[in-house]
Amino acid sequence: MKLYGLIAVVTGFFSLTCMCSPGGEPAKVTVHLLDEQVLGETSELDRSTFFNVHSSYTGVALTADDLEQLKSLNVGFGRAFDGPFSGHQNGTPYPETAVIRKRSSGVIARAKADPLYVYRTTRRIITDEPGTVFNMQDDPAEMARYAADILEYNYEDDFRPDFYSPISLPFVAAGKYGGDQAAVRERMTQVIARIGEEIDRRGLSTQVIGYTSAWPMMHYWDFGHWHGRMKMFMDVAGEHIDAIDFILMDATQYEKDDSRRSGSRVEALLDLVETYGAMKWGKPKPFAFSEFGDVSSGWPEGDTYSPARSSAELNAYNHFLFSLLGREDRVLIAVPFITTKSPWYYNNPNHQWQPYSADLWRPDPESIVEGKPSRFLETEKMEFYRLWRDVRGKRRFAESSDAGISVYAFAEGTDAFICLNSFKDEQHTVLLELSDGLPEIRSVELKRMFVPKQQAVLYSKTKIGSLPDLLNMKPHETIILHVSYAAPPASQHHVKTQTYYSDSYLLPISKNKPLTLCIHNVEANDETTGTLRVSLAREHGLSKKPTLTVNGYTIDFPNQWMGDDQSNRKGGFFGSIPVNIPAGIILSENEITLTFPDEGGRVSTVVMDVHKPEGPSIDDK
Numbered sequence: 001m002k003l004y005g006l007i008a009v010v011t012g013f014f015s016l017t018c019m020c021s022p023g024g025e026p027a028k029v030t031v032h033l034l035d036e037q038v039l040g041e042t043s044e045l046d047r048s049t050f051f052n053v054h055s056s057y058t059g060v061a062l063t064a065d066d067l068e069q070l071k072s073l074n075v076g077f078g079r080a081f082d083g084p085f086s087g088h089q090n091g092t093p094y095p096e097t098a099v100i101r102k103r104s105s106g107v108i109a110r111a112k113a114d115p116l117y118v119y120r121t122t123r124r125i126i127t128d129e130p131g132t133v134f135n136m137q138d139d140p141a142e143m144a145r146y147a148a149d150i151l152e153y154n155y156e157d158d159f160r161p162d163f164y165s166p167i168s169l170p171f172v173a174a175g176k177y178g179g180d181q182a183a184v185r186e187r188m189t190q191v192i193a194r195i196g197e198e199i200d201r202r203g204l205s206t207q208v209i210g211y212t213s214a215w216p217m218m219h220y221w222d223f224g225h226w227h228g229r230m231k232m233f234m235d236v237a238g239e240h241i242d243a244i245d246f247i248l249m250d251a252t253q254y255e256k257d258d259s260r261r262s263g264s265r266v267e268a269l270l271d272l273v274e275t276y277g278a279m280k281w282g283k284p285k286p287f288a289f290s291e292f293g294d295v296s297s298g299w300p301e302g303d304t305y306s307p308a309r310s311s312a313e314l315n316a317y318n319h320f321l322f323s324l325l326g327r328e329d330r331v332l333i334a335v336p337f338i339t340t341k342s343p344w345y346y347n348n349p350n351h352q353w354q355p356y357s358a359d360l361w362r363p364d365p366e367s368i369v370e371g372k373p374s375r376f377l378e379t380e381k382m383e384f385y386r387l388w389r390d391v392r393g394k395r396r397f398a399e400s401s402d403a404g405i406s407v408y409a410f411a412e413g414t415d416a417f418i419c420l421n422s423f424k425d426e427q428h429t430v431l432l433e434l435s436d437g438l439p440e441i442r443s444v445e446l447k448r449m450f451v452p453k454q455q456a457v458l459y460s461k462t463k464i465g466s467l468p469d470l471l472n473m474k475p476h477e478t479i480i481l482h483v484s485y486a487a488p489p490a491s492q493h494h495v496k497t498q499t500y501y502s503d504s505y506l507l508p509i510s511k512n513k514p515l516t517l518c519i520h521n522v523e524a525n526d527e528t529t530g531t532l533r534v535s536l537a538r539e540h541g542l543s544k545k546p547t548l549t550v551n552g553y554t555i556d557f558p559n560q561w562m563g564d565d566q567s568n569r570k571g572g573f574f575g576s577i578p579v580n581i582p583a584g585i586i587l588s589e590n591e592i593t594l595t596f597p598d599e600g601g602r603v604s605t606v607v608m609d610v611h612k613p614e615g616p617s618i619d620d621k
Contacts, residue, residue: 040329078335263563264575538601
């Protein structure tokens, strides 16, 4: 199947099948391996953006063998608590610049003397705990001077960190600094802003990210949470930071219903930040994700290690990853919350050599010699990196008829990778269709990751005789097909995907009253298709199916989105619902109208991903 001339037909099919209820009609996944997809300005998958550990190469208890294993899995480093204030936790007075410069040669020499220095990288986030950095008394300008001094003088260019989050989870800790939490949040924001301003003034390569929003609930209190936290931060500090930083976590339960932020809710969160950023600055700031994963609870044995307990977070890593991969052109770095070794935890007598729940390695209890473990064993977290180890290459255009089944495809040389993820709570059938005109298939490797509730992960890697045209995906399963061809499936065309934002947001919903939003200056041609993401904040029980028109055309509004209906979450539904727009509808100037049959809540944002087929592949230009 060729993309040219058929993209309108395929998208039209999608708009019909999206009406199917979960667990109903099969999802149709179409992979155009001969059509390169360009997000923004690039099509290359940058593994260093997404596949990292929450550690530094100097992590306590790590060995060269550990780092070689991570290297063999194509895994980088992501985040560690070794920011500027880790070396000075006493507040005022901060060491003078002259003192820091005098000490810097010794600091650098000690870093170079570390046997693991050969594994150094700039691709990591440094940060500090709020109690290490913040108080209400110190002058933000002096704090910024000190932080910038450390970054300028205590590093050489080949290991100065690329990213600096000045305060980890600052607003979560606001209650520790006085009764007026709004004033504390504003002061924290001023500190981050001054640090960003000073680092920019000096021209340092380190990018400042913030504020590190954890467990965001932006739609709470009719978006009062948004106005008093993230919007305030963007208004005060946005000019001086390089990326908006989040910590994204699901909250799965051993017995109770899971409470997930991954899926439609995180899409709505990110679209809200991007839309306001585009309105404020002309284009949104990129994102950084200091952590993404899961805080699983309710386990009878607590956090005591078991294969099942260690597997609990694996679904969340994949769910969030599939959202972030779709925004690669706006993501600087993303770090799965997977730590390496945690002596601070397993050395605690109360934990009896148990690993921290996020760790990749655990002490072997049979190997304790003179109060120290002499051998470590892998935990189930390692399977996440094994699943994704080989995925690489340039993005290929891929589509799914069902919002609950996500797909990405990549190709490099004779290898292609088709990556599928189910956000569904039940098994679902996927029909797989590839482009016509592909070379002969030499081999197919099928990787599957499935985590049954309350059980250990089932991870498999098998060679299969041919590429399947039908897959039965289990609940929350991730599948990667590695297809090797006799010759490279070289791209013949490219599809430019660009994201556009409406000129208004947070529109209140009234019964039978049309809401009109406009999206301007879109680059489109007659073959351009799109995905309109409509984000809603509504109480449970209110309609999520408005009447939709785009440029005068009525478009059937789907009853599907990524993830569940959030019925077990307080505050109602807050999520993004994708709507496929066929060719021939998208214009340079676009008018979108939504009409609801009932009153209450808001249309948070309307965002359009535009897919514009163009000429030969950018490789051929």
